[in-house]
Amino acid sequence: MMDPAVLALATLGLVDSISFMIVAPSLAFYVEKLGGSQDAYGFILAVYSFASFCGKPILGRWSDAQGFLVPYMISISLSNLGGLLYAVAPAFTSTQLTLVALGRILGGLGRANSALGFAYVARALPASERTSVTAILGGVQMIGMAIAPLFSALLANVKFDLCGIQFDNLNSVGLVLFVINFLSQVLVYFLLPDLAPNNSDEASDQDDKESEWSKMLRFICTIPHIGIPFLTIFTFNFNWQFIETALAPASADALGWSPVEVSYVLGAMAILVFLGMTSVHKLSQMGVTDFTLLCYGLMANALGYLLLYSSWQRDASVAAFVVPVFISAGSFAFLGAPNRSLFSKSVDAAPELSGLEGTMQALLSMASSVGGFTAPSVVAHYCLRTPAMVDVSSDAREFTPVALLSPALGFIIFVANMVVGEPEEKVATMTESDEERMCHEDGGMNGVEIMDEATPLNGDRRKSDGDSPLKSIDKMHKSRRRSLLETSYVRGSCTLGPSSEVDIFNTET
Structure with a gap:
């Protein structure tokens, strides 16, 4: 059975790909209907990707400082608002195209949370499991892109009034964006364990x-x-x-x-x-x-x-x-x-x-x-x-x-x-002097206290205050990753091969 955290991330990837693919086929027709030119169509497409580009480093730094839950909630809320603006744009005659563009900008800022998924996997999973989970997430995105045409077909003959606003196959796309993003937001809130802030050492000197x-x-x-x-x-x-x-x-x-x-x-x-x-x-x-x-x-x-x-x-x-x-x-x-x-x-x-x-x-x-x-x-x-x-x-x-x-x-x-x-x-190599410097015959590390990498983190991570500190684990991983993950070197009783890694996705204590 799929881990709840993987399910939440996979849902985000699915919604992300559907959100993009459901807009792409009809945007040109939507812009034309609202009186926009071909250049306006290209601009509205571009600002979506540009907003995503600008939002990625912001959300990434935010997740390092405060964990993942708050950045995810805020970014998905921006996607929700963007979908609503995209849907109601025709009701504002003088600013129709502006609202469409603003809706896509907010959607792009929300979509920037795709970078958080890679960061979450990198911090929460051992190296041996990251590839398989990333493959699952990538496959889910392709599935979303493949099933998006079903939405376009279902909306082909849509025509109804809601709150005095007329909806058709073009602007009703915005309502779909709002609904699927809201559902993903609910799943993320309840299924994705938050992680403690990343307090890894950073150079404070400019x-x-x-x-x-x-x-x-x-x-x-x-x-x-x-x-x-x-x-x-x-x-x-x-x-x-x-x-x-x-x-x-x-x-x-x-x-x-x-x-x-x-x-x-x-x-x-x-x-x-x-x-x-x-x-x-x-x-x-x-x-x-x-x-x-x-x-x-x-x-x-x-x-x-x-x-x-x-x-x-x-x-x-x-x-x-x-x-x-x-x-x-x-x-x-x-x-x-x-x-x-x-x-x-x-x-x-x-x-x-x-x-x-x-x-x-x-x-x-x-x-x-x-x-x-x-x-x-x-x-x-x-x-x-x-x-x-x-x-x-x-x-x-x-x-x-x-x-x-x-x-x-x-x-x-x-x-x-x-x-x-x-x-x-x-190719990772180790000389005799490196061996003597790093390893005692009794399995100890010279001047280094060996940490048990298999120590589980707190299973309840909705509030990250109770989590075990990640700083020391991150430091150890950085210093040992190249030698420990690429080679397995044994001399006497000192084993320099990878031991069991922390599995944050396993919430059983």
Whole structure:
């Protein structure tokens, strides 16, 4: 049976993906109905991702200082309010588009709590269980994206009045956002145990903080194996947003599609991404390297977007529209996990970045968000042709030549990876002097008191005051993780292999 905490996090992921996918197919039609332009459509898409980008570091720092419950409650409340504003916008004639944009901004700030899920898993679970739980959460998100078209189909013929406001298939989406986010909020409050504030040591001196940031920036800019993954994850999200931005208006012009047909294609994309994730997992188990998987993903992505540019034409067949989308979607799984793995390997191989691994991962995620909020405006204004522009064009394409930027990004990064090659993996080793320094024959640590890692935390965590301190455990994990989790070294009676880890998800005492 699924742990209640995992169930709460999985519900959040499911609601997050449904919330995004239920809006994407109909937003272009909603903006058009309210008198907005194509540029306004791109802007409203972009501000959602930008708000999420801005909210992630705020919520992350908040969770470190006060635990997770309060940030989750506040962020989900923002999503609730955003859904209501999105729904009632047509009732305010002079500020319709402004309210839609404000609703999406609040929704984006709420969606920033997706970063809290990774932080919660990292702090609450032992390393041996994090991968499986993260895989569950990722799979649930793909399921949410796949079932979102059902909501669009159910709302297709909706028309009713509520409190003097008329609702149809477009603004009723906001009511769905409110309901599903409110339900997730209830589950999180009752099922997700709160964690004590993270009081791990931080450099209080501003110069030290500036030194760390400058150090990380130097490595990103000067070490190709660390810098290229930033370009890869930017391209990943930029190209994903490319399709989500362009599909609705382009298919409406070329094929006469409604939000229902658009949502079906986006749902099929989610299924293909899920199948791609399964393929990556199987191929990795068979010994295929992350570098090989990534290079395949980059070339498949470039091919898919080249076909997208050449085949999306007015009066084209449905196959000409969906096949390039599906080729592109199939490549995304090969750009995700392999890129993360190669990046982690490169960061671990840099001794100067020891202790900054989490911050580096957060920076990588923020690079993904940059791709998310730059793509909609760029695609809507520079890449996507309006119906009037298609009328006067000589090729009847839905895109301008600027759209070739997407396949070019994939190809350029592929070439860059081939030039720099695969990063070398750092192998943990221990010399005889290290052994003598760290270990006595009787199993003791020189000058270090051994802590029992299996000591359970307080099972009642709704109020974190009663929890056992995490500070000492976190410190020990940081200092021992590389040697203890990567090697099992035994000499005499001193065992340097990983012992049982704290399992916060197990609430039995």
